[in-house]
Amino acid sequence: MTEWSEVLAGVTQALGGEREAGRARMLAAWEGTGSGDHAHRCVLAHYLADLEPELVDEVAWDEVALREHAHLADDALAPVGIPSAAALAPSLHLNLGDGYRRQGRVVEARRELEAAETAAHLLGDDGYGELLRGGIERLRARLDAGDA
DSSP states (O other): OOOHHHHHHHHHHHHTTOHHHHHHHHHHHHHTOOTTOHHHHHHHHHHHHHHOSSHHHHHHHHHHHHHHHTTOOTTTTGGGTOSOGGGGHHHHHHHHHHHHHHTTOHHHHHHHHHHHHHHGGGSOSSHHHHHHHHHHHHHHHHHHTTOO
16 A cells, blocks of 8 residues: 555655656556555645646546545545645646646536535635636636637
8 A cells, every 4th residue: 555655755756846756656556555545645646637738648647636536534534634625625626627628628627617616615715826817717717718
């Protein structure tokens, strides 16, 4: 079974500029998960999506992250510093909605945007919350402008 330390090591490596090495480490961690390891899978898929060079693969990982998130208890991500798993929902919906937009899947993009907007009240009044609220607003503007 994959440990949180392995997940975080891959994420830290990728975010620290070693994208390919971090991606490889996260994929190895993914291989160590089982079908019931929803928290590990959610976090891994969320970060792996951002490392994919192909949009179709990025969206596939975003879909996995959201599916895995649906199985999480609210404290499931506390070991990695996320006190409320529910508060991750706006980010997951935003990422998937933007991916769908870039694929030209406007109906699906709007569905994810609405889910992100509905969950936005879970965001804190901090830099991360502001970043996501801004992303939600930008996605809304792009979709309203027909920028698929």
